[in-house]
Amino acid sequence: MTTLTNAAKAFPLTTxxxxxxxxxxxxxxxEEDCGTLLMLGHPDERSILAATSAQYRRVYGQRILPGRELDDLIPFGVTKTWARAVPGSDSCPWHTELTSPDARHALPVTLVSVDWLEAETMAVQEECPACGRASRTSDTAISPGRAGYSRVRTCRHCHTRWPSADDYRISLYKVRASITDPNACFGCGCTTAWTCSPDCQMTDHRPTTxxxxxxxxxxxxxxxxxxxTNAGYATAPSDGQRDRWLYTEALRGIHPATAAATWTERRALARKRTLAAHATLSARQS
Known part of the structure; x- marks a missing residue:
């Protein structure tokens, strides 16, 4: 965002x-981190909240979490002013320039500071393996069973956490793969130099490959x-999410063969629901 520059190069934000x-x-x-939303006009508080929520849901695929940050948005995060656009560069075709109301090409705008809001990623519905309640959100976290971050769901009712079967959701963001020690623990990632607990150590007597x-x-x-091992844990045909599922279900007392069959069903159901959601969205846009 800039302040008053050459008016001859400015143009209205509507274009x-x-x-x-x-x-x-x-x-x-x-702004560089997309931490501010610019809205044309001076809408009322309810419209500002609705548009902010829609930006997260439709554009980012996220749900804003209720809490103090959201409560403080209207009194502390909203600025109503006047602005126009000025030429930018190849990476950013235009910049916002704050102006006085009587400046050429000036339009009323509302700036909403959103970089402090807490949000969680929306996903296709999946049922909690413990209580059966539906979940439509997931987050990136570390879960037991295989080293590294992955998509994890948390039940809002019984607080059970489980690896998400939704590997089909279209995402604009790619998680950068980290380089790990090939001799590190497959389950938690600890090494001889960086153990997960003071008395932990790597062992040659391992039940998996x-x-x-x-x-x-x-x-x-x-x-x-x-x-x-018989269910394919820690083997090449199994992927990271499946390994985590088998491991965590075993912690809950579910036999790995049963967990493997359930995982296949969950993957198929997640794919079916995702394709249906995309078909509905395409129909609305056509």
Whole structure:
């Protein structure tokens, strides 16, 4: 965002690119970190909240969480002023320039500071394996069973956490893969130099083809480890989310063979629901 420059190069924000129409309000994210939403006009408080929520849901695929940050948005995060657009560069075709109301090309705008809001990613519905309640959100977190971050769901009712089966959701963001030690624990990622607990150590007596630390190995008995191996845990055909599912379900007392069959069903159901959601969205846009 800039302040008064050469008026001859300025143009009205109504002709600038990148805006999305949400609840009758033109909205675009500005600044380097997209931490501010620019809305054309001076809408009322209810419309500002509706457009902000829609920006997160439709553009970012996220749901704003209720809390103090959202409560403080209207009294502390909203500024109503006047602005116009000025030429930018290849990476950013235009910039916002704050002006006086009587400046050429000036239009009323509302700036909403959103970089402090807490949000969680929306996803296709999946049922909690413990209580059966539906969940439509997921988050990136570390879950047991395989080292590294992954998509994890948390039940709002019983607080059970489980690996998300929704691998089909279209995302604009890619998670950067981290480089890990090939000799690190397959379950938690700890190494001889960086152990997960003071008395933990890597062991050569491992029940899988992958290295495990003594802490992770102690999570299951020999019979369960054999069943996990038979179900494909820590093998090439199994992916990260499946490994985490088998491991966490075994912690809940579910036999790995049963967990493997359930995972296949969850993946198929997640794909079916995602394709249906995309078909509905395409029908609305056509």
């Amino acid at each position: 600038a690119s990148g805006f999305t129409r949400l609840y009758g309000i033109s909205v675009v994210a500005i 992958q290295p495990l630390c003594t802490t992770c190995r102690a999570q299951h008995n020999a019979t369960t480890w054999q069943a996990l």
